[in-house]
Amino acid sequence: MNQRISLSRYLVEQQRVDGLIPAQLRLLLEVVARACKSISQSVNKGALGGVLGTAGSENVQGEVQKKLDIIANEVLIEANEWGGHLAAMASEEMDSIYLVPNRYPQGEYLLMFDPLDGSSNIDVNVSIGTIFSVLKKPEGHPGVTEEDFLQPGAQQVAAGYCVYGPQTTLVLTVGDGVAMFTLDREMGSFVLTQENVRIPEDTKEFAINMSNMRHWDAPVKRYVDECLAGVEGPRNKDFNMRWIASMVADVHRILTRGGIFMYPWDKREPNKPGKLRLMYEANPMAWLVEQAGGAATNGRERILNLQPTKLHERVSVVLGSRNEVDRVTRYHLEA
Ligand code: AHM
Ligand code: MG
DSSP: OOSOOBHHHHHHHHHHHHOOSOHHHHHHHHHHHHHHHHHHHHHHHGGGGTOOSEEEEEOTTSOEEEHHHHHHHHHHHHHHSSSSOEEEEEETTSSSOEEOOTTSOOOSEEEEEEEEEOGGGTTTTOOEEEEEEEEEOOSSSSSOOHHHHOOOGGGOSEEEEEEESSSEEEEEESSSOEEEEEEETTTTEEEEEEOSOOOOSOOSEEEOOGGGGGGBOHHHHHHHHHHHTGGGSTTOSOOEEOOOSOHHHHHHHHHHHOOEEEEOOBTTSTTSSOSEEIIIIIHHHHHHHHHTTOEEESSSSBGGGOOOOSTTOEEOEEEESHHHHHHHHHHHHHO
16 A cells, blocks of 8 residues: 555545545544554553453453553443443443433444453463444434443444454454554554455454363354364364454454354353344444355344344344355354
């Protein structure tokens, strides 16, 4: 890329060319990017900034909160609450929705996020990230309620993540393909480094936590067994496996070179549909993956069509290279 295009310029040009980004949404995305920059700084400081370790509290889902989970959550709230572009926010780290305080103007968007995904990797210096999803507040009534957030992922108006790895990379869709921006630390800005990201339809790489194998459902076991059988098996090819245990990092690899990612329902907690959260993990990732030509299902249905019933709803996730996701989905439907 000869000319350096900043995130700000990219957003302005998208707004100008196809009107996909109204001014309020552009501001929102700029603010989220600024917050990610700040989180990236804290992540980078690590032990020097005193940000590692647990905070001694639990979130609504009973998970131990890390200091960085809380810091990232606060950074996103403080950055977003005053700009006038939001009506409310929701986060993995907060029990219920966060209304924009009355002292600030109210905007028309709803922002959801997992402030720091891959928390188990914070202290071991492995890639982590922030995932976000933007919806429009339904019209017709004043104020905001939790029900306003319960829209299928197909109604997202923007989604993305920022991965804090060897590079800090922001990945974004507003419904017109996927673009990637790398943080230039000297300039302090995100620079466009890839446009029209495409996921190959076929792959030889799968990502799943294999330690859960004994708990899986038959279709998942069948799919992975066939991968493991290699060239001698029904797939006639050798597969490789990766599992970073940070969804952002695993999805980033898939957007970069293809692959399939699965966090399926399993028998450990039969009454929970899965581990990952629909609203601020699965939906934004599913949209990004679809926008890059891949597919995302819960094993049976398109994730983006699922009607959420609560904010912290969980879901089974199968996403990535289209032909592999179709295969896993077919195995579920045939079972
Ligand atoms: P988190 O939001 O609390 O970090 O949990 C979500 C993470 C995902 O990023 C990752 O895919 C998964 O949990 C890993 O789970 P496991 O440790 O069971 O392999
Ligand atoms: Mg998470």
